[in-house]
Every structure is written in structure tokens, then in C-alpha cells.
Amino acid sequence: MTGIALPDLFARRFVSSGGNREPLARAALVLLAVVAGLTMLVSLAIGPIAIPVLELLPHMPGRVLAASAGAPEGVSARDWIVVTEIRLPRVVLGALVGAALAVAGAVMQGLFRNPLADPGIVGVSAGAGLGAALFIVLGNTALASVMAILGIYAVPLAAFIGGLITTLLLYRIGTRGGITSVATLLLAGIALGALTGAMTGLLVYAADDQQLRDLQFWGLGSLAGSNWEKVASAAPIIGVMLVSVPFLARGLNGLTLGEAAASHIGIRVQRLKNISILLVAAATGASVAVSGGIGFVGIVVPHLLRLTIGPDHKYLLPASALLGAILLIAADTLARTIVAPAELPIGIITAFAGAPFFLWILLRKRGLTGL
Amino acid sequence: MHQFKLAEDPSSSELHVERASVSIGRVQIVQDVSFHAHAGEFVAIIGPSGSGKTTLLKAMTGELSYSGSIRLAGMETGKLSAEYLAQMRGVLPQASQISFPLNVSEVVGLGVIDRRQGRDGRARRIRDALAKVGLHGFEGRSYQELSGGEQQRVQLARVLCQVWEPVADDGNPRWLFLDEPVSSLDIKHQYQIMQLAAGYAAAGGGVVAVMHDLNLTAAFADRILVMKGGKRLSFGGRDEVMQADLLSEAYDFPLALTRSGESDVPLVVPGGGSVR
Known part of the structure; x- marks a missing residue:
């Protein structure tokens, strides 16, 4: 009986809910969670070596949580190592970075009240990149003492600080009286991007051959070279961001009315802005530090979701995290299989897919508002 | 006539503005304005464009800082937190642009800040508020595709949701601050919204509205503050203020x-x- 009643119940709720998109959004969240799980499994199974992932699955939580090394009984040692030491950290890192980039985009768009704001486009990633490059190149020489204290957190932390400074500058330049001008924001982003790019260029000039290769591949954006150490360096920062971001939902919803009206309905706007900027910079910094310049996830994901489930941040933020993870894992799977045994930097794939999408939003928005 | 019960402390049902001045940047927009309003009254602020009406209203709602004193229910508004103020008063701004494609029920729902409302209570509140402003059945419509007048009424419904009962549970009145609430409406809806605001006052709430239309002001306001050049030109009951020479000046x-x-x-x- 329930088998018949359930879809019918859903349909009726969607139709008769009088503008209430929440049931749809909740259903979408469940769907996205299921698809995210499936995408991870597929990504673990696909590669130069096909692996029976479902058989290994029960043993994996133990590897992630307890870091037990050896292959469990009845599992080929080769398969086990390929999955747990190569593919699993890569999938986990891809999920973290995808979620962080998409949520950072959604939060930034809410904060700037503009669907085109994104850490990659307005230069925040470039600022984070400068911070990271600083440690990649000078980590063994000028900054060795800092590196010794901070260990694996040095690069993410430097990227975070670089991203934070850029975000604060952008906010100061692009926002006047609580209103952000798109043109100013994008132009300021170009200028800041060029400036940080030039400084990164100086570092490239000073780099040795190995560092140069690292920098270049990393600059294009890639999850190659993912390992548990990188996961450990990014997971705490991105984790904090993903856990705290739901508390911003009400504030960001209120902010769609503008800063004054948001304050009128009881939102502490300045505090909301401070926390949002901090979280965006932290998540962008952590992502850039481990995966380089992967662009457009933060634009494409929230935009697609707003079109389907609506702009309520209560659902938009968690859904962005899930869809961001799905898209990035899928893109990464493509990146490492399409030209196997070589692999493409994933940033090239996201740019190929994302840049036309960005233009599409721009043209649509121009039609609506005379941008 | 007014069948509400006042709280013990008479100041708790008053808005007291004493020698309030407001500057934006280095320019002083409002200078030494004093007046007081009681809950249960509809107070209109009139005056030519640029006379400081909206600026004064923004100071009263806590949006702009001021010197002098503006007390709502005995408390200095400039010192109250956004959360606290939101329980006491709702604010209808002059124009409201929305940055993302929210639908009407989502916009109005932003005003439901009472967290005791369950999901059903919330939906009912939104529906009732829309019915009050004459937009019954608009829940699923896209806000950005509405006419200016409809958007204005959706915003008013949002504000009504925030301060739904004119008198709060603790007996303190709530306040509506409206910045030109009917300027983009046709005549039918102008009267409808003015009646709504007057009804809110009659039920014990306080209403302060910046008005451009002098005839609507004469028809609905209990007391009128006349501003000119950032200063108070006059303040008094309708018959006191509605004088040809005063208005001409x-x-x-x-x-x-x-x-x-x-x-x-x-x-x-x-x-x-x-x-x-």
C-alpha cells in the first residue's frame, strides 16, 4: 500500500504546497546524498585496474578511521593498496574540495547578493594561491622555520591568509553602502588577480625545476598526488566550515532583502558578514592548498540548485556541498581516465564546462537587469 | 474606542524622540527634532522631498545612528540589539530589491521570526498576511515578476508577519514604521493599506508612517509631524496641522x-x- 501511496503523496505535496518548495528541497537532498555515495563507489572502481569495490566496502571504514594498513583476509593486496592508498584518499579529498568550493561560492553569492560572485572569479583563489606558492617555493629555505612549526598545515594556513586578505580587500573595494556593484567586483577581482598573479610569478622565477613542475601542475588544479596527509591537512578546516555554515542560512536568507531590511528582521549583519568572509577564505584556502586552482564549481553548483530547489539557503548550502562533491569526483574520474595512462588537470575540465556556463548566466542576467 | 490594555509603565507604550539629530557623512540631515507618539495612534510624517522624513524614520528604526534621544518603550533604540528590536517593531522600507529569485511565500516567510511557529503555523501566518494585503493566492508567484505595487504589498505582508499581534504577550505594544507605504499603489490599494495600518493602531499597536499624499494623511492620521529642512515645523493633531497656511509654508x-x-x-x- 505504501508503495503506491508514497509517490502520490509526494506529488500532491509538491503541487498543493502553495509556493512551498521545502518538500521538493528535502527530497532533492536525499537524492543528492544517494547520488554522492554512488559517485564515490564508481570512482573507486574505475581506473587502470578495475576493482570489485563492493567486496572491499565493508573494510573501508576501518581504514579511514583507524589507519590499519594491511589488506584484510580474502582481499588481493594489490587491490587493497590501490583503493585505500590511491583512490580512496583521492575520492575523499575530491569530495571535501568539491563541497568546500561549492559552499564557498554559495556563501559568497549570498554575502555579495550576486549570483556571479565566486572565490575563483573574483581573485580569492589567486590570493590563496599566492599564499600557498610562497610555502611551496620557500618552504625549505626562507620559511623553513615556519614550516617546521606548522608542518602539514603551513600551506593551507598560508593559503587561508592569502584568501582572507583578498576577500577583505574585495569587500572594501566592491561594496558601498551595503550594495555590491557587479562591475566593480569583477574588475577589482581582475586587478587583484593580476597583482597576486605577478607576485606568484616572482616566486615561479625563483623556483627550481621540481618546484616549477609542482607549481605549474598545481596552478591548473589537480587532485593527482592526493594522499591521506593532504586529506588530514584540509579536512579539519573544510569540516569546520561545512559544520558551521548551516547556522548562516537564516542570515543569508535575510540578506537577500538587503542589509538594512536584514537588520530589521533581527539579523546581526556585521557579525554575519565577518563569519561568512572568514569561512569562505578558510575553505577556499584549504581547497587551493591541496588541489590548486579548480574553478567554476562555486558558480555552477549553486546556480543549478537555485534553478531547481530555490534560493533558500537552509537547503541551498547542504545541497551545494553534496552536488559540489558529486561534480568534482565525477570530473576527477574523467580527468584520470580520459587520456589514461596520463591524466588531465581537473581544473581544465571544470573550466571547459564552467566558463560557458558563466557566460550563460552573465547573458541571462544582462537581459534581466541591464548589467 | 481603543480596547487594548496598557502595560503598567506608561512609557512602555510610547515612542519618545527628543532633540534627535542625524548626520550622514558630514551633512546634517535631521536637526533637533522632538515629538512623541503613543501606541494606538497613527502618526504620519509629512514634508517636502529632502526634508529629512526618511532619515528620521531610519534613525527611529535603529538603521542610522543619531544624537539626542529616541526611546521606544523607554529604551534607547540605538542601544538595542537587532534581535531585540525585531521583536518590538517592523519596518517597511521605501523600495525593496531582492537579490535571488525567491517566491512570494519565501519573501513573506522571512518576516516570520517567531520560532515558536511550527511549519503549519508559519504557512498559515504567511497565507493570512497575504490575504490582509489583498494578495490571496500569490504564494507561489515569483517576487521579481510582480508589479511594483504588488512587491510593495508583499513586503508589507512580510513586515506584518514579524509584528503580527499589535500588542505582544507581555502587554507591550508593537510598532510599525512605514516609509511611504502606499506611494506605488493604485487608489483602491492605497485605501486598503491605509485602513490596515489604521486598524493596527486601533488594535493597540503603534504606527509611524512617512507619507507623501496629504489627503490620505488627512483621512487616516491621528497626529502629524511636519518636517521642513531637517527640522520640525509642526507637530499636532490632524486638525491642528491640516491648515492651509502651515501646509503652504x-x-x-x-x-x-x-x-x-x-x-x-x-x-x-x-x-x-x-x-x-
């Missing part, structure tokens, strides 16, 4: 008063001679 333009038919409400018309 306020607007630097000859105005006359007339009456139509049986109505005791004066009509403001351009011209020299006064009928009174």
Missing part, C-alpha cells in the same frame, strides 16, 4: 483646504483661498 507652495460633501476630512488642493 511647509511645501513652499500655495495650498488650500476644502471639504467634499458630508465628510469631515479636509482635502488639500493647490490654490490661494481657504474654505475653512
Whole structure:
């Protein structure tokens, strides 16, 4: 009986809910969670070596949580190592970075009240990149003492600080009286991007051959070279961001009315802005530090979701995290299989897919508002 | 006439503005304005464009900082937190642009800040508020595709949701601050919204509205503050303020008063001679 009643119940709720998109959004969240799980499994199974992932699955939580090394009984040692030491950290890192980039985009768009704001486009990633490059190149020489204290957190932390400074500058330049001008924001982003790019260029000039290769591949954006150490360096920062971001939902919803009206309905706007900027910079910094310049996830994901489930941040933020993870894992799977045994930097794939999408939003928005 | 019960402390039902001045940047927009309003009254602020009406209203709602004193229910508004103020008063701004494609029920729902409301209570509140502003059944419509007048009424429904009961559980009145609530509406909806605001006051709430239309002001306001050049030109009951010479001085333009038919409400018309 329930088998018949359930879809019918859903349909009726969607139709008769009088503008209430929440049931749809909740259903979408469940769907996205299921698809995210499936995408991870597929990504673990696909590669130069096909692996029976479902058989290994029960043993994996133990590897992630307890870091037990050896292959469990009845599992080929080769398969086990390929999955747990190569593919699993890569999938986990891809999920973290995808979620962080998409949520950072959604939060930034809410904060700037503009669907085109994104850490990659307005230069925040470039600022984070400068911070990271600083440690990649000078980590063994000028900054060795800092590196010794901070260990694996040095690069993410430097990227975070670089991203934070850029975000604060952008906010100061692009926002006047609580209103952000798109043109100013994008132009300021170009200028800041060029400036940080030039400084990164100086570092490239000073780099040795190995560092140069690292920098270049990393600059294009890639999850190659993912390992548990990188996961450990990014997971705490991105984790904090993903856990705290739901508390911003009400504030960001209120902010769609503008800063004054948001304050009128009881939102502490300045505090909301401070926390949002901090979280965006932290998540962008952590992502850039481990995966380089992967662009457009933060634009494409929230935009697609707003079109389907609506702009309520209560659902938009968690859904962005899930869809961001799905898209990035899928893109990464493509990146490492399409030209196997070589692999493409994933940033090239996201740019190929994302840049036309960005233009599409721009043209649509121009039609609506005379941008 | 007013069947609400006042709380013990009389100041708790008053808005007290004493020698309030407001500057934006280095320019002083409002200078030494004093007046007080009681809950249960509809107070209109009139005056020519640029006379500081909206700026004064923004100072009263806590949006702009001020010198002097503005006390709501005995408390200095500039010192109250956004959360606390939101429980006491709702604010309808002049124009409201929305940055993302929210639908009407989502916009109105932003006003439901009472967290005791369950999901159903919330939906009912949104529906009732929309019905009050004459937008029954608009829940699923896209806000950005509505006309300016409809958007204005959706915003008013949102504000009503925030301060739904004119008198709070603790007996303190709530306040509506409206910045030109009817300026983009047709005549039918102008009267509808003015009646709504007057009804809110009659039920014990406080209403302060910046108004451009002098005839609507004459028809609905209990007391009127006249601003000119950032200063208070006059403040008093409707019959005190609705005088041809006073209004002519306020607007630097000859105005006359007339009456139509049986109505005791004066009509403001351009011209020299006064009928009174």
C-alpha cells in the first residue's frame, strides 16, 4: 500500500504546497546524498585496474578511521593498496574540495547578493594561491622555520591568509553602502588577480625545476598526488566550515532583502558578514592548498540548485556541498581516465564546462537587469 | 474606542524622540527634532522631498545612528540589539530589491521570526498576511515578476508577519514604521493599506508612517509631524496641522483646504483661498 501511496503523496505535496518548495528541497537532498555515495563507489572502481569495490566496502571504514594498513583476509593486496592508498584518499579529498568550493561560492553569492560572485572569479583563489606558492617555493629555505612549526598545515594556513586578505580587500573595494556593484567586483577581482598573479610569478622565477613542475601542475588544479596527509591537512578546516555554515542560512536568507531590511528582521549583519568572509577564505584556502586552482564549481553548483530547489539557503548550502562533491569526483574520474595512462588537470575540465556556463548566466542576467 | 490594555509603565507604550539629530557623512540631515507618539495612534510624517522624513524614520528604526534621544518603550533604540528590536517593531522600507529569485511565500516567510511557529503555523501566518494585503493566492508567484505595487504589498505582508499581534504577550505594544507605504499603489490599494495600518493602531499597536499624499494623511492620521529642512515645523493633531497656511509654508507652495460633501476630512488642493 505504501508503495503506491508514497509517490502520490509526494506529488500532491509538491503541487498543493502553495509556493512551498521545502518538500521538493528535502527530497532533492536525499537524492543528492544517494547520488554522492554512488559517485564515490564508481570512482573507486574505475581506473587502470578495475576493482570489485563492493567486496572491499565493508573494510573501508576501518581504514579511514583507524589507519590499519594491511589488506584484510580474502582481499588481493594489490587491490587493497590501490583503493585505500590511491583512490580512496583521492575520492575523499575530491569530495571535501568539491563541497568546500561549492559552499564557498554559495556563501559568497549570498554575502555579495550576486549570483556571479565566486572565490575563483573574483581573485580569492589567486590570493590563496599566492599564499600557498610562497610555502611551496620557500618552504625549505626562507620559511623553513615556519614550516617546521606548522608542518602539514603551513600551506593551507598560508593559503587561508592569502584568501582572507583578498576577500577583505574585495569587500572594501566592491561594496558601498551595503550594495555590491557587479562591475566593480569583477574588475577589482581582475586587478587583484593580476597583482597576486605577478607576485606568484616572482616566486615561479625563483623556483627550481621540481618546484616549477609542482607549481605549474598545481596552478591548473589537480587532485593527482592526493594522499591521506593532504586529506588530514584540509579536512579539519573544510569540516569546520561545512559544520558551521548551516547556522548562516537564516542570515543569508535575510540578506537577500538587503542589509538594512536584514537588520530589521533581527539579523546581526556585521557579525554575519565577518563569519561568512572568514569561512569562505578558510575553505577556499584549504581547497587551493591541496588541489590548486579548480574553478567554476562555486558558480555552477549553486546556480543549478537555485534553478531547481530555490534560493533558500537552509537547503541551498547542504545541497551545494553534496552536488559540489558529486561534480568534482565525477570530473576527477574523467580527468584520470580520459587520456589514461596520463591524466588531465581537473581544473581544465571544470573550466571547459564552467566558463560557458558563466557566460550563460552573465547573458541571462544582462537581459534581466541591464548589467 | 481603543480596547487594548496598557502595560503598567506608561512609557512602555510610547515612542519618545527628543532633540534627535542625524548626520550622514558630514551633512546634517535631521536637526533637533522632538515629538512623541503613543501606541494606538497613527502618526504620519509629512514634508517636502529632502526634508529629512526618511532619515528620521531610519534613525527611529535603529538603521542610522543619531544624537539626542529616541526611546521606544523607554529604551534607547540605538542601544538595542537587532534581535531585540525585531521583536518590538517592523519596518517597511521605501523600495525593496531582492537579490535571488525567491517566491512570494519565501519573501513573506522571512518576516516570520517567531520560532515558536511550527511549519503549519508559519504557512498559515504567511497565507493570512497575504490575504490582509489583498494578495490571496500569490504564494507561489515569483517576487521579481510582480508589479511594483504588488512587491510593495508583499513586503508589507512580510513586515506584518514579524509584528503580527499589535500588542505582544507581555502587554507591550508593537510598532510599525512605514516609509511611504502606499506611494506605488493604485487608489483602491492605497485605501486598503491605509485602513490596515489604521486598524493596527486601533488594535493597540503603534504606527509611524512617512507619507507623501496629504489627503490620505488627512483621512487616516491621528497626529502629524511636519518636517521642513531637517527640522520640525509642526507637530499636532490632524486638525491642528491640516491648515492651509502651515501646509503652504511647509511645501513652499500655495495650498488650500476644502471639504467634499458630508465628510469631515479636509482635502488639500493647490490654490490661494481657504474654505475653512
